[in-house]
Amino acid sequence: MSMTPSEYITHVAPLRPLLLGVGRNFFHSEEEAEDAVQETLLRLWLCRDRLAADDSLRPMALRVARNVCVSMWRKARLRETLTLEEGHTATRPATDQADSRLLADDRQFLLDMALRRLSPSERRLFLLRQEPDMNLDLMARITGMQPRSISSKLSAARRKVYDFIKQRL
Amino acid sequence: MNKLIDKYLSGSSTREEEQALRRMLDDAVLLTPEQRIVQAMLQAEPMQAEPQWLTEDDSDEYDRLVAVRYSRVRLLWRWVSVAAVVCVAVGIAIALFTSHEPTNCTVACIYGQETTDEALVLSMMEGTMQSVLACSSTESLEGQLTDILNP
Known part of the structure; x- marks a missing residue:
């Protein structure tokens, strides 16, 4: 189970609007939603060797997007x-x-x-x-x-x- | 080398140019402090995937936080709507209250100027009536009005 860069571009990149919706639903801020979707796409890119271009891709991408939103929310609550x-x-x-x-x-x-x-x-x-x-x-x-x-x-x-x-x- | 460094810092260098710059910096015998900074930047490790990125699941927490956020928005709108209703009710009450206030106000025009000074108006009226009486040949009110209307 491994995804080539071209497969990533073909199968993952088109999920962007869907993932952006997850961010908008959480943050109600276009900037933060955009940040979340970039982080999501990057994580999926770095994990492409564990992705497959099948029916499991979409729910997994959505789950990663939700995780990113929650992670960003947690970090924002911490004072660095x-x-x-x-x-x-x-x-x-x-x-x-x-x-x-x-x-x-x-x-x-x-x-x-x-x-x-x-x-x-x-x-x-x-x-x-x-x-x-x-x-x-x-x-x-x-x-x-x-x-x-x-x-x-x-x-x-x-x-x-x-x-x-x-x-x- | 410095031209490549400028291109690198301006974000306009190609990947090949950056790789060439890195080779030049690594091969150089003597570097300035600025060049060593760029060398360190080019040697930065790329991001690594973390094992839990695909396995962790914060969907429940996501749903909970979204629900909390929506409930706060609904609560805010509820307060706004209540405040709006109260403002409208107060405005109606004020309008009704002020409309029942007696507005006895006598306005007279004296020499083209409107006046509500009761004392002045009565004084002018009395003076006018005295003038009419002086000009009238009868003492009855009917006779006096006849004299005024049919001079």
Whole structure:
């Protein structure tokens, strides 16, 4: 049971309006519903090796969409404090004879912090792009977003991450 | 390399260009701090599927939260409708109350100006009647009216 990318585009992508309805029914907000459906489609994409293009696909997609809505609702109720992470700064200037491995660890840590500060949509696109052979067209088919919108959000995400790390190194 | 970095940060680079940039950064002997940041960004791990994504089921919680949300909306509309009915009832009561108030108000036109000053109106009336009486040859009211209407 495994779905190829073309099968995903053929069988899963057309479910977008249905999944969007699940989000609208829950949030009554177009923005949050859109966010939920993007997350749902991404999860289905990442789990495509466990999907089959049969009658079980539609109920499973709906279930994933409902799970995403509830998950987003739960996260929204939690207060995320970043003060502990804000306090973590690199104390070793790069111009010193510093251990490059420690600097790399700092960069990785800061990268993780920066990614967490992105909006869910930006983070999703940033990491989706890291997949091998993931081009703009495929990202558009997976998420249902316009390529121009993807490019714009990707740029915003990368610049935010870059600026965040640069300010703290 | 810096041109590719600019393209990367602007989101306009192709996948092939990003892969080429990553190779260039990995092969470079000396990198600036900015280039090392981009190198770290390109090395970010892609998202991984979590095992429970397809197995967990929060449908009951979804239905419960939707029901709660709808009941709150219904309750809100109920309060709005009650408030509207109360406002209309108060408005009708005010209109009825003010319509029963006596509106005895005598308005007279004196030299083209409307006035409701009772004392002034009576004074002017008395003066007018005195003038009529002075001009009339009879003392009866009928005679005086005849003199006025048939000068």
